[in-house]
Amino acid sequence: MSTAQVQQVSKVVLGDPSEFRPEHRDPDAFRDFRVHNVADRVIKTYDLMHTNQTVEFVRDRMDYWMKFNHGEMTVMEILEKLNELVDESDPDIDVPNSYHAYQTAEGIRQYHPDKPWFQLTGLLHDIGKIMHLWGEPQWATVGDTFVVGCAPEPSIVFGVESFSKNPDLQNPKYKTKFGMYSPNCGLDNVMMSWGHDEYLYRVLLANNHSLPEEALYMIRFHSFYPYHSCGAYKHLTNQKDEDMFPWIKEFNKFDLYTKTEELPNVDSLKPYYQSLIDQYLPGKIKW
Ligand SMILES: O[C@H]1[C@H](O)[C@@H](O)[C@H](O)[C@@H](O)[C@H]1O
């Protein structure tokens, strides 16, 4: 991205975190990954992810998925398919992912009524998880992401020890702090572990849409918790990442704190969100 474009990043007014909080749940009660509290499915998903996500694996998955030959479907069709997906990495919720899409979008709509593109970003952000219904394992679809091609950071869920069986950690090219990267190369230039963030980002690039750069960035890095919530990987980020940071933080509030077992009435919300889809990402999309 050129410097001129960087300067155009719009400003988001960050709310006081206490302003957006589910009354029925303490914010500290989310994302509890302590081994005694977390379900086995969560531990297993991250164990497989941290063992098998390597540079070679991600290259292979990018080659495979970026042919976009899994059919042409609308956003609504994909959202409906996600009724069949329960995310095995998520310690907070056991309901199909389609509900989470509307919960996130509605949270954003309440606090950002003037930003329809942001609301739509909330609705869309996880639909890349459709990969799982087309054969990709959960450990390469869901969950928090990290950078491959350099040493894992301690703040990744389950820590550096969870990478003990990952072959890249034996590779002198990849096992150092910078690995295959140069200092502050920018997140645009790093290879993330393969999952729904990167897939949807690539799908959007391959199709016609009119979402702003901020939306693409939030989609691409929303699962990068070690970075946006723990301050890790700052040695790889650049000015664009700094400019975009408030947006990922703002997005994260809604992605995380709208998770509740109280399900939204999807049928009554559909017409409104269909109108946003028609405006920003209409018709059939190549997946
Ligand atoms: O378990 C969740 C879930 O898979 C989300 O979609 C992802 O964005 C989060 O990073 C992860 O913690």
Ligand SMILES: [Fe+2]
């Ligand atoms: Fe996600």
Ligand SMILES: [Fe+2]
């Ligand atoms: Fe999400």
